[in-house]
Amino acid sequence: MTQSLDNIDRKILQLLQRDANLSATELADRVGLSQSPCWRRINRLQEEGYIKNRVALLDRQKLGLSIVVFVNIKLSAHGWNMLNEFEAAIVSFPEVLECWTISGGMDYTLRVVTKDIESYEQFLRRRLLQLPHIQEAQSNITMTEVKNTTQLPLDDL
Missing domain, CATH: 3.30.70.920 (Lrp/AsnC effector binding domain/regulation of amino acid metabolism (RAM) domain)
Incomplete structure (x- = not known):
């Protein structure tokens, strides 16, 4: 499955797994694309299942789950x-x-x-x-x- 990923796809995935709050514009700037092609790539990565979900990572210690x-x-x-x-x-x-x-x-x-x-x-x-x-x-x-x-x-x- 990873054969269809190019360097830009991998960069997008790398950035999103660090911060899923990045907008398509911010991602596009960081990977060297304009906003529309970047947005299309993100959608394709979601449709193909590379991006399963976007979630908030909670701090278990602050929540008292030690x-x-x-x-x-x-x-x-x-x-x-x-x-x-x-x-x-x-x-x-x-x-x-x-x-x-x-x-x-x-x-x-x-x-x-x-x-x-x-x-x-x-x-x-x-x-x-x-x-x-x-x-x-x-x-x-x-x-x-x-x-x-x-x-x-x-x-x-």
Whole structure:
């Protein structure tokens, strides 16, 4: 899919992932285009799915969400219905920001955010561990955030 991206497309994407509030005029100035061709490129990038959404990134610390936990989940069975049931439940939990299927000894990794350890424990006991077919859950509570970005490495495309 990246074969149809030229250098200007990549520059537009790079700028937008840093600041989605940039106008088409500002983007056009920064990539060396006039406003109309730049606007058309942005629309094409959206239509082709390169730009999925434009969102506001919130500061979880300022909002009082100070705990980030990576939870590795192992299911007791792996039938199609069980996987779908588990995944549907996970999608419904607002505390779970990400859910990945993984290879190795565990089946899923979740990134969970809560306000404090007590809140995480309540989430774990009352919601997550109440799901059927969970054999094991390993919680890894984070300490220091070294890097957290949403910017994809576009230079090598």
